[in-house]
Amino acid sequence: MKTFYSHGKLLISAEYVVLDGAKALAVPTVFGQHLTVDIIDQPKLIWTSLHKDKTVWFEDEFSLKQIASSITSDNDIYDRLLQILKAAKQLNPKFLKDNTGFKVTTQLEFPKNWGLGTSSTLINNIAQWANVDPYKLLELTFGGSGYDIACAKNSTAINYQLVNGNPNVELVDFNPKFSEHLYFVHLNKKQNSRDGIAHYKANKPDLNKTIIEINILTKQLANCDTLELFQNLIDEHETLIAKITNQKPVKETLFNDLNGSIKSLGAWGGDFVLVASKTNPIDYFKSKGFDTILKYDEMVLSKV
Structure with a gap:
């Protein structure tokens, strides 16, 4: 075997x-x-x-x-x-x-x-x-x-x-010191990544400037030391991707009253999102019908 x-x-x-x-x-x-x-x-x-x-x-x-x-x-x-x-x-x-x-x-x-x-x-x-x-x-x-x-x-x-x-x-050594404030919330639907890729390829603008900006954000995210900075970085990232895909960020469409930041992971519109919040947001998401919520350390394999 x-x-x-x-x-x-x-x-x-x-x-x-x-x-x-x-x-x-x-x-x-x-x-x-x-x-x-x-x-x-x-x-x-x-x-x-x-x-x-x-x-x-x-x-x-x-x-x-x-x-x-x-x-x-x-x-x-x-x-x-x-x-x-x-x-x-x-x-x-x-x-x-x-x-x-x-x-x-x-x-x-x-x-x-x-x-x-x-x-x-x-x-x-x-x-x-x-x-x-x-x-x-x-x-x-x-x-x-x-x-x-x-x-x-x-x-x-x-x-x-x-x-x-x-x-x-x-x-890379990505183990956020503030991981207790990070959560993964499932949006109750499966997103077909191939469909998302096809939509992106059919509508993408010139990306040279955006790629430079995303590369900088990727480096900053990997080395971020504070929750506040991490929230600012993922908010900036959501804004950039929203512009090039002509889509609205998930926080704007579903969770605009959340006291925290939300980032889509992979193709937008389904699967998990990353939530960064100083206060525990579990009750908030459950009140809106989103019951699959994992803490960062429950989801991410962070040790070699």
């Missing part, structure tokens, strides 16, 4: 513009995804995907011949998984080559609708199993900047930047 594991992710800065070379601050989460592989004596894959509570959310079988063919189905999950396996085989022709079959089980440590990287953790786990470059596997399948793969592979905060299209990852 072989086992693989990848961490979930949260993008603290440079959402959208990380695609165009801005430097991002991102953190791996304490929640991730496991992948277990057992050898069987039949030439097929028996695949089972489990929720956090071990209930099944997907299961099916693939013959090894299917993985080398162009057959598709009317099941999006089946087709997407088949696409990943085919891409892994394209990158490593020896992967799934002989008549040995496998029973594969994946298990999430977080609810699928949290947006912490159901796809990126799967990509990184399959890349480990197939012995291929996870960034290339991502490029051939889901696309995106790749920061989520960097989080999947690392156990501490990172600065992530595409340099001439290639990922550059720098480990």
Whole structure:
């Protein structure tokens, strides 16, 4: 039996513009995804995907011949998984080559609708199993900047930047002294990051000045010593991204009476937001129907 594991992710800065070379601050989460592989004596894959509570959310079988063919189905999950396996085989022709079959089980440590990287953790786990470059596997399948793969592979905060299209990852010591005042609140809906990226690419203006400003903010956020400064920085970041995406910040649309600052993480409109507040905001969010609230140290994996 072989086992693989990848961490979930949260993008603290440079959402959208990380695609165009801005430097991002991102953190791996304490929640991730496991992948277990057992050898069987039949030439097929028996695949089972489990929720956090071990209930099944997907299961099916693939013959090894299917993985080398162009057959598709009317099941999006089946087709997407088949696409990943085919891409892994394209990158490593020896992967799934002989008549040995496998029973594969994946298990999430977080609810699928949290947006912490159901796809990126799967990509990184399959890349480990197939012995291929996870960034290339991502490029051939889901696309995106790749920061989520960097989080999947690392156990501490990172600065992530595409340099001439290639990922550059720098480990950073991001452990805010004021972390007891930071919270992650789920907006009760899953945001499709591919849709958000498509909207951004179709409408983005000239970004040279914005990328310079975001790079400065990323550095300042990573080295921030006080809650007040951190709040000012994320407010400034929200304003910049709002201008280039022609969207309103989440605080303005949903929480304009909150005594604190709020920042979207990743594609705007869903998943988690980061809340910085001197006073505990849990009762405030619960009164508005947002019950999934995690403290910073409950969410972020901050130790190597």
